[in-house]
Amino acid sequence: xxxxxxxxxxxxxxxxxxxxxxxxxxxxxxxxxxxxxxxxxxxxxxxxxxxxxxxxxxxxxxxxxxxxxxxxxxxxxxxxxxxxxxxxxxxxxxxxxxxxxxxxxxxxxxxxxxxxxxxxxxxxxxxxxxxxxxxxxxxxxxxxxxxxxxxxxxxxxxxxxxxxxxxxxxxxxxxxxxxxxxxxxxxxxxxxxxxxxxxxxxxxxxxxxxxxxxxxxxxx
Ligand SMILES: C[S@@+](CC[C@H](N)C(=O)[O-])C[C@H]1O[C@@H](n2cnc3c(N)ncnc32)[C@H](O)[C@@H]1O
Numbered sequence: 001x002x003x004x005x006x007x008x009x010x011x012x013x014x015x016x017x018x019x020x021x022x023x024x025x026x027x028x029x030x031x032x033x034x035x036x037x038x039x040x041x042x043x044x045x046x047x048x049x050x051x052x053x054x055x056x057x058x059x060x061x062x063x064x065x066x067x068x069x070x071x072x073x074x075x076x077x078x079x080x081x082x083x084x085x086x087x088x089x090x091x092x093x094x095x096x097x098x099x100x101x102x103x104x105x106x107x108x109x110x111x112x113x114x115x116x117x118x119x120x121x122x123x124x125x126x127x128x129x130x131x132x133x134x135x136x137x138x139x140x141x142x143x144x145x146x147x148x149x150x151x152x153x154x155x156x157x158x159x160x161x162x163x164x165x166x167x168x169x170x171x172x173x174x175x176x177x178x179x180x181x182x183x184x185x186x187x188x189x190x191x192x193x194x195x196x197x198x199x200x201x202x203x204x205x206x207x208x209x210x211x212x213x214x215x216x217x218x219x220x
Contacts, residue, residue, distance in 0.1 A: 004207030081149025
């Protein structure tokens with residue numbers, strides 16, 4: 001706990017003093033790993049990500065759901081890297097007009113479909129297998145969200161450019177990510193090339209923290 005609090009202090013300081021983060025970052029020249037779908041499948045099978053469904057782990061989802069629905073009531077939402085559907089739990093009370101979740105781990109999609117079987121409705125609420133780096137659909141969405149997965153999806157500029165065609169006029173991108181020194185680099189890169197609509201840090205009493213933000217591509 002003391003270590004986590006020390007890390008939090010460093011990370012919060014790094015939000016507006018990047019040099020602090022760069023100074024204390026371990027393996028600063030290594031890029032974050034992007035495990036393949038088989039690795040995620042195995043972890044889901046072993047129940048490693050069951051913890052993501054715990055209430056204490058989902059405040060960032062709740063905040064993102066609130067930010068998106070304040071902007072657009074009953075939104076059409078595309079979620080990339082949806083896993084077992086933890087973000088869907090947060091957005092369900094707002095009765096989204098459309099929810100499509102995609103993840104490249106078939107195991108996670110099987111688990112989402114089993115866990116949320118009562119909510120599934122083809123064309124209204126769907127969980128599908130798809131690689132978030134290149135997922136293609138003709139549908140339009142009011143929000144396209146990337147909770148806790150953006151670091152696995154390649155260059156954020158290219159990612160947002162890819163999904164721009166699916167964003168309805170005035171639509172938003174939404175991101176949550178674990179507050180960490182390396183993820184802060186991703187946040188800075190995105191911040192440099194988008195207009196941030198809202199941003200916050202969600203802190204928990206047990207020491208966990210996430211960044212949450214909504215944004216639009218500059219000029220969109
Ligand atoms: C830390 S989990 C987060 C799951 C969920 N978004 C949540 O907030 O609970 C990261 C998820 O990203 C997914 N993922 C990683 N790379 C992906 C890719 N290239 N395309 C789609 N999903 C991907 C993983 O399968 C995993 O479900």
